[in-house]
Amino acid sequence: MSKPLKQIHLAAHFPGVNNTTVWSDPKAGSHIEFSSFAHFARTSERAKFDFLFLAEGLRLREQGGEIYDLDVVGRPDTFTVLAALAAVTEHLGLTGTINSTFNEPYEVARQFASLDHLSGGRAAWNVVTSWDAFTGENFRRGGFLPQDERYSRAKEFLSTTNELFDSWHGDEIVADRRTGTFLSDAKAGAFVHKGQHFDIEGQFNVPRSPQGRPVIFQAGDSDEGREFAASSADAIFSRYATLQEGRAFYTDVKSRLARYGRRPDQLLILPAATFVLGDTDAEAEEQAREVRRLQVSGATAIKHLEFVWNRDLSGYDPDGPLPDIDPDPGEHTVARGRAQVRMYRDPLATAREWRERAAANKWSIRDLVIETGNRQAFVGSPATVATTINEFVQTDAADGIILAPHITPGGLDEFTDRVIPLLQERGVYRTEYEGATLRDHLGLDHPDDARGEREAS
């Protein structure tokens, strides 16, 4: 018997400060003005997407001791934009990255609970953790963590915020004018948490929100990150948007759930991917090549190579061969504030591999950076892209896709008009929102249901 068709989850990533964004395109608008976010969110809602995703940065990127200026620089505050977007949308989930290192649980919990109330149950939190002193220089905590403590703090941070969310059960506000009883319980919100990272107690001051707790996203890819997601997240924001890598990741992460007493459908795997559409596949391929060249200028290529080499490579020709000198394996000082830098755990091995690939394919530095950085998973005519995405999801390379267009804010318009109807025709994508909350869109249990089951069993 064949498997029933999976319903595809789709979401939108507002293009941020990496080189996905082609800011030089005449169609590119502001990445700060609210009108851009509103346009992007309304298009996402027209496409019936599950949610809009907004990343966060807490220090401007630097390279060679100077603020990096080749990509979009600057972005607004995550919570503030999401709350404002709740005013111009009705169904769309509102997912934001919030760092667990440079915040405190009480404050973050009240911000997410507030966002969930103000959006009628559409809030989601992508929990990330940093450990660098570079970012810490912007915070009074001055703070940063030894790398090996970052998941320990993140885990405790998340469990602490859950304790705060759960400190109200949802039935405390009776607001009975006649008897003068506003709260049924003077202890509403009471909590005590004593742990390695947090020693706090008192009363949480936001009543239980529509979703009980925000939906939790996680993005780390290390073994620890995958365990963290398997134990605590509702969805994982992965970066494997090819069939083979996607399936391997999917199988691995889903297999980890059982040991936490969770079902495979309790953690959704959602890779981020870009796309390029054309009237024909050939035209889309041609456009995709052009976009990649715009995303990776010669100067950008050199800067990206410096992430791995950790050296000044400004003397190299981007159209020439890769440097024959080895990376500087010491503490990373050339490029700072970039998540990508941390992906290269073994720069010497990466450099070796890249040199070999470049030599075998006769790639210049720029070609190499384009090829290794390419996330254009979905390129083709609308029919081809619909087919590819559907295959990707039906064969368990993912449960859905978070689309990162390369144009702000109109980069989803064409996808919405031309690809979405094809997915709907095939019966693999919603034509209307069925529920009110983001948990409904994602098919996730309400935390109170789980609590009820546990208490009943």
Added chain:
Amino acid sequence: MSSSPSPLHLAVALDGAGWHPAAWREPTARPGELFTAAYWSDLVTEAERGLLDFVTIEDGLGLQSSSRTEPDGRTDQVRGRLDAVLIAARIAPLTRHIGIVPTVVATHTEPFHISKAIATLDYVSTGRAGLRLQVTARRHEAAHFGRRTLPPFGAGDYSTPAGQELLSSLFDEAADHIEVVRRLWDSWEDDAEIRDVATGRFIDRTKLHYIDFEGTHFRVKGPSVTPRPPQGQPVVSALAHATVPYRLVARSADIGYVTPHDAGEARGVVEEIRTEQAAAGRAEETLHVFGDLVVFLDDDPAAAAARRERLEDLAGEPYTSDAPVFTGTPAALADLLQDLATAGLTGFRLRPAVAGHDLPAITRGLVPELRRRGVFRREYEAGTLRGLLGLTRPANRYAATATSTA
């Protein structure tokens, strides 16, 4: 064409169902909706219909309490509230003219986060953001953060040396907090984004500035991740009852809210703030001093008095406030405001005793009365909160430095 800003400025302070603790029991109250967006957007659009300068939104890092220093465990009053900055952002796209000023607690928060949040509120409201800075000496709120313990501080401790020292320390920290926030707002010059396709540069990084703040309580490097907001500097305000907070207002704020009970007292407070303002080298800058008043407003003075009495009966005690409490008609309130204005107050922040009743009484009763007297606007004269308040868009401190050393 824009006319000059209204001679008298008017704001309302929004707090739950209203400032009287029994307000939620009134027929016009919507106590079950205090945690919904619709409730807040209705209040703010009502304020905008009255052409008010701005609304403030109260907040706190603990449950509300009838005690100044500790939780009271009461269940007969509104307890619980949403984050004020998020409420502000949620209603900003639904309004067009009115300023939106959420409360921000300086004591346990990161100025870096606050700076980008308020800058972003300025973007989502296209130039109508402000903040109201607040400190907290409450020990139980400190325990919500667990980063430091504060000594016991009761109502009687204001005058003791230890109490004064604690307050001074908290206000010094708040002054540093707001200094960091302001520097971060200026850390991008207005024209830093250049999108120079020829050179591939998105920004001119010489127009971004490290703020390199170092103070007693924290240091912050900068620059902000958020570009300079539309107003340049969103409006900073604070409530002040005594010399230490007056000094914070005089040094750091655009608006101070004060609570004198008559024109004579108001004159003294204004004088004290103006002296501090001059000492801080800001004599030439516009610094508004607003009087705060709690208001019970009805067209019939007896109705207002009866309503207050009814609420006091429900609460089981007479109503008191740090601010003067006005009970009466819009015309009598207009008289009082004009009298206080002669003492140097430049505007008023009215605290509706019952939001559902006294806010419409302000917008539909008091405002027309002030307009008849020629002291309040007939239409919004400006697109930004600074514009409404007659504050110019400030030069960027870093750009000015760069120019003068060029």
